Amino acid sequence: MTFTAQILTLYPEMFPGPLGTSLAGRALSEGKWICDPINPRDFTTDKHRSVDDTPAGGGAGMVLRADIMAAAVDQAIENHPKVPILAMTPRGKPLTQARVREIAAGPGVTIICGRFEGFDERLFDARPIEEVSIGDYVLSGGEMGALVLLDACIRLLPGVMGASSSGDDESFENVILEYPQYTRPQIWEGRIIPEVLRSGDHAKIAAWRKQRAEEDTRLRRPDLWERHRDSPDQSPSGAQEKDKDKE
CATH class of the missing domain: 3.40.1280.10 (SPOUT methyltransferase, trefoil knot domain)
Known part of the structure; x- marks a missing residue:
């Protein structure tokens, strides 16, 4: 088609x-x-x-x-x-x-x-x-x-972006904004790529990206953050935050 x-x-x-x-x-x-x-x-x-x-x-x-x-x-x-x-x-x-x-x-x-x-x-x-x-x-x-x-x-049509998962983590795909991106050089004008992204620990990297995405959304787009919190498909961290609110 x-x-x-x-x-x-x-x-x-x-x-x-x-x-x-x-x-x-x-x-x-x-x-x-x-x-x-x-x-x-x-x-x-x-x-x-x-x-x-x-x-x-x-x-x-x-x-x-x-x-x-x-x-x-x-x-x-x-x-x-x-x-x-x-x-x-x-x-x-x-x-x-x-x-x-x-x-x-x-x-x-x-x-x-x-x-x-x-x-x-x-x-x-x-x-x-x-x-x-x-x-x-x-x-x-x-x-x-x-x-x-x-x-x-x-860009979403089959075969246009190459890998089918290329756009999965972008802003608005999961309601919230995308996490910050970095690339070489490792040090630029005295600014260093966050250590966690150089660690090779994929679990820690995923957790850092999720945390930054949520923090940036709360600060930059509170309207999106409210939608994210109210979503029935709440993320694990969001669920934990709600649980903490009940304590």
């Missing part, structure tokens, strides 16, 4: 863009995924190929028309009816690694890239579209968000 990415965008020349290089680019050349941009302007009927209009009720900017965008979405559904449809918008639900894994495990994804002041809300009422955000900030359009989403998915 080849992972197919349909991207509805007013700027199809932006794809594959950076996804044409490195791991994603090699995977694309090897046929592990397909990049298929769709331009909503191809579904317009006026000579200016207009896809937007002024906001109802007044206000600055322009709004993407529901009729034009829906026609493009319908074509995408006809092409690949079994893939999820996501719209990149700051009004969407935050993208998570868990959702990325779900998408990467399927046959592909259709991504709608917003522009201007966004979409006519009726588009989401009329079509099965999942609104997604990559962060609490505003970009010029959804294309950069689509590239982020696709990169996150493509």
Whole structure:
């Protein structure tokens, strides 16, 4: 099965863009995924190929028309009816690694890239579209968000990263942040790689990495730490901490 990415965008020349290089680019050349941009302007009927209009009720900017965008979405559904449809918008639900894994495990994804002041809300009422955000900030359009989403998915496709376990310990895979990494030289500007990582004792190394991951998550991302503590799949150390709380 080849992972197919349909991207509805007013700027199809932006794809594959950076996804044409490195791991994603090699995977694309090897046929592990397909990049298929769709331009909503191809579904317009006026000579200016207009896809937007002024906001109802007044206000600055322009709004993407529901009729034009829906026609493009319908074509995408006809092409690949079994893939999820996501719209990149700051009004969407935050993208998570868990959702990325779900998408990467399927046959592909259709991504709608917003522009201007966004979409006519009726588009989401009329079509099965999942609104997604990559962060609490505003970009010029959804294309950069689509590239982020696709990169996150493509690296998880079979054979793209090499070893199947390559991403298992990364940040967000187990809710918490990843532990710090080090490599040669052993001493750099007077700073030394932690002794435990040079000990060759795999059990001690694993315990140190787990401890640092938890400490860094508590300090840097307390929101993630709360989710980790509340998770039913609590880690052994987390379980011990709860037991201590009861004493």
